[in-house]
Amino acid sequence: MNRSIRTGLLAALACSVIVPAMAQQGSFTIRVLTPETALKAARAALERCRQQGYQVAVTVVDRGGLPQVLLRDRFAGAHTVEMAINKAWTAASFKQATSSLAAETQAGRPMSGIRDLPRVIAAGGGVPIDEGGMLFGAIGVSGGPGGEADESCAAAGLKAIVDDLTF
Numbered sequence: 279m280n281r282s283i284r285t286g287l288l289a290a291l292a293c294s295v296i297v298p299a300m301a302q303q304g305s306f307t308i309r310v311l312t313p314e315t316a317l318k319a320a321r322a323a324l325e326r327c328r329q330q331g332y333q334v335a336v337t338v339v340d341r342g343g344l345p346q347v348l349l350r351d352r353f354a355g356a357h358t359v360e361m362a363i364n365k366a367w368t369a370a371s372f373k374q375a376t377s378s379l380a381a382e383t384q385a386g387r388p389m390s391g392i393r394d395l396p397r398v399i400a401a402g403g404g405v406p407i408d409e410g411g412m413l414f415g416a417i418g419v420s421g422g423p424g425g426e427a428d429e430s431c432a433a434a435g436l437k438a439i440v441d442d443l444t445f
Contacts, residue, residue: 313347326430334421339367343371343416362420367404369406370406371398372392373406377403402426403429404432407436419432
């Protein structure tokens with residue numbers, strides 16, 4: 279057999295063994311929040327805001343941004359529901375706290391155009407639920423006296439469930 283043909287056949291054989299081993303699988307496994315865990319997070323966030331005297335809405339969304347839980351305190355403004363949903367959606371979509379996104383998207387910054395996208399809320403109050411590099415969803419809070427207050431309540435919700443998510 280010709281040396282160049284033999285070399286070509288060996289190369290083809292090597293590729294036929296290596297390429298499938300390196301190819302990605304056709305599916306993957308994810309972990310998702312249970313409704314009970316999402317409710318626990320929302321309740322903890324709502325309770326933190328109540329302790330501070332704030333009437334808020336709290337939303338927990340899944341990794342795709344779809345609401346799993348929505349709680350609105352009895353005197354929270356009508357606008358807080360949509361804001362909480364969109365803060366949570368934004369945090370899940372961008373995989374970062376909405377306060378960070380607010381800083382990165384100020385006028386004149388390279389990412390400032392993101393603020394023009396529908397549903398994007400570039401104000402504090404949305405926190406991703408991320409554990410071990412896996413995004414589970416996000417918590418959004420609206421109704422406190424500013425984004426920092428909303429985000430502290432969302433962080434309390436996250437803290438309440440972190441042990442439930444740890445591998």
